[in-house]
Amino acid sequence: MATHWTLGCDAADPQAIAAFWALALGYVPEPGFDEPDNASIIDPAGVGPAIGFLLVPEPKTAKNRMHVDVRVSGEPPWDMAERESLIRAKVAELVAAGATEVRSESYDGALGHVVMLDPEGNEFCVA
CATH class of the missing domain: 3.10.180.10 (2,3-Dihydroxybiphenyl 1,2-Dioxygenase, domain 1)
Structure with a gap:
């Protein structure tokens, strides 16, 4: 059996980037994760992993190692x-x-x- 997991992402604007990725993936906001410093999106069918976005102070500086x-x-x-x-x-x-x-x-x-x-x-x- 596969392990349940969440993808965690740093963000300058968690709410905005969560909205973008929800559109891109057909996900929806996860209830209870709608603070200014964090956001989370989930697969409405419950199949894919949740994706969380956490506010960080530093900007992205290098190429992603995963995408x-x-x-x-x-x-x-x-x-x-x-x-x-x-x-x-x-x-x-x-x-x-x-x-x-x-x-x-x-x-x-x-x-x-x-x-x-x-x-x-x-x-x-x-x-």
């Missing part, structure tokens, strides 16, 4: 045109929410993933 891959295209086998359409739609939604598109990576002529930065500069990919 999130937002997998909107599901599991293979893929219809490559549909997969690219799903990725591009999610990228546009997240850019509108404050993310920055960094670059696209293609493999054998097909879109593999898009590297992005969340509103606080944390790297992640949409695939």
Whole structure:
């Protein structure tokens, strides 16, 4: 049996970054974690881990050693045109929410993933 776990994240604005990641992942705010210094989001289906955000005084200074891959295209086998359409739609939604598109990576002529930065500069990919 897997161990239940929570991803903990440092943040300059816990409420704002929690709202961004809730949109990105289809999560909802966790009841009871809505203080100015912390926020938490949960999978409404109760399957994925909770993600907590804690206010810290220092800014992000280096590349992430780990990052999130937002997998909107599901599991293979893929219809490559549909997969690219799903990725591009999610990228546009997240850019509108404050993310920055960094670059696209293609493999054998097909879109593999898009590297992005969340509103606080944390790297992640949409695939």
